[in-house]
Amino acid sequence: MSAVATTGVWGRTEQQDFRSRVRGTLLAAAVGDALGAPVDGADLAEIRAAHGAEGLTELAPAHGRRGAVTAVTQLSLFTVDGLIRAQVRRDTGAWHPPTDLHRAYLRWAVTQHDWGPDERRKEDGWLAREEWLYSRRAPARACLTGLADDRMGTLDVPKNPGERGAEAAARSAAFGLLVGWEPQLVLQLAVECAVQTHGHPQAYLAAGAHAVLVHGLARGESLDGAVQRALSLLAARPGHQPVTDGLRHALGAVRQGMPNAARVEELIGEGDAEGVLSAAVYCALVGEDVRHGLRLAVNHGASSTAAGALCGALLGALHGETALPPGWLTELEGRATVLELADDFAMEMTQGPALHSPAGASPGWLARYPRA
Template sequence: MPTIRDRARGALLGLAVGDALGAPAENMKPSEIRARWGRITGYVTDRPAGTDDTEYAIFSGLLLARHGSALTAAHVESAWHQWIADLDEGPFRGAGFSERGTLENLRRGLAAPISAQHRHAWSDGLAMRAAPFGVFAAGRPAEAARLVAVDGSVSHDGEGIHGGQAVAAGVAAAMAGAPTAAVVASALAVVPEDSWTARSLRRAVAVAHRGERAVRRAVVIGGYPWTDLAPEAVALAFGAYAAADGDFREAVLTAVNMGRDADTTAAVAGALAGAARGIEAIPPDWAAAIGPARGSCLPSMAGHHVLDVAELLVPEEGGKWGEGVVVEELVPSLMGLGRPPAPDPAAFALAANDTAEAAE
């Protein structure tokens, strides 16, 4: 069985791998993917790298490592100013529509939750950065959902928040070793039953045994131009994860080959499967291609590696974060960053039992 540290590394490296695999297929239809590459079975670019999904996940992970369960909307808003809004932007210019709207509102002096009042508050921009909350709150899906909603209050609302909560809770359950059905049940338990996110997620998982075409037909709104809808992207990711029964390679490739917002869906599927199976489940050649963030979207995140963030969120005695090692030695730019409290192993077993019972 993977250790908690193996699962943390698997979740965040899995996110970055999925992001890099899916980036070339973003906004494409399956027919377009097949026409260009056949079926994608690995990287299709010479220099694969994570996109804004990975860089925002690093951003949220570092913020969470600094404040832990004491995280507030004020902390999040301050970090957006310090690390993004008040600095020069990279070529991605803040990334997706929800991020652009948030940055514009923050620069106009608006504060949370008013900063989230823009036209794309329902996007998957929170879902793409939600995995670190599941890693931190391993075995505690409700706490993961609470914390990611605090993060999301600056940039998202409604279904955008629900999507982030479903991902964070699912990763938290997977971090405790919960089986696939219990991971899905944990995600559904933290969002309103009649929400668009819950309905889409249920539809995707119900047909997952029939493969990616069935999942896509059950979820995607034909003809709708925006591919970053949180209810759609999150459902496609969970559908891919369920179709593969947690197998990392199959979960990520299923998400990639469904197209739409492929970098985000594959990133979420990779985070879920990586948390469930640990870092050893990630193909070595896929893992080796992921280096430190390039800062293409967020220059302040350049040089940070997702594996370092994983260790910040689940430090181990005697390991890289043993006694006498200060966090600033790894991340010099984050002065004052404190070590989060060590997870309680008893909570893992209790949460796994709870989620398994909910899935039965």
């Protein structure tokens, strides 16, 4: 696939390529989440006892159906929604993307305790009115507590400063789809939004690193090249060593023979964010295709949903939507919503001024993504 436009001038071919990568990133992350959902929290022995010697190889029932997604995908969708809303609000001069993302995450938090959407709240936009999202799907405690009040965590005063989990990283792929941004700004935004729930450097720097990896792939780089860029950017960040060590270990593990579950578990270690990211990068590097990479990413004793989503986002950004297993996509919960949001994101990033500039605002677009 060709590299997408980074200059703000988009030809038709570049728009099509970008939309394919956006769709691929969001769909593959959701598929990885859904693939891992039935075995999340189980150790490798339990997975093999339930699914055979090769572990889980196909979508299996979780949360009452095959292809069910978890809070990982829910939060990823609200991340995309927040980024679109931030771009729309930019015209007003009141532009602070972390605040718009925080508002989006608070809209997700409402779905975790309300029975369904409040149709009177037009300012919430269309995504918050999707009834299927009003279902609690194993949200991490850090996400619930971090978004339990209106105070926004910041780098100076983060929420949950001891939280090292991978959930913030797993929702951060969409930051990497800001292909017109410089990678250091992508890293910064992902970090500032991660600390709204996960305040430990290992967690928020893993989120920033993942966004930089997706950013490089969406711009046409190789995964190895994107890792090198992430390592360079992380080097200036306090507390980066566990994350940079994890990425280096992922690169080194590629040369250690045939991929297997034991090597994935070794990379994951204690299951903190940097280990799960390391394993996801390894699986994306060694996977023969998307299906193989995702199977490797979910068969272990750590967070299978987070690892599946992280690996899926990388493979989707690298290969685009046409590389994804059609059988898995057919059963994916919320696929229509993911596609609609992906296409809206691609349209906003390539044609935003035509949708909401003072000279030609679209009422329909502003109803979907209100400035309020």
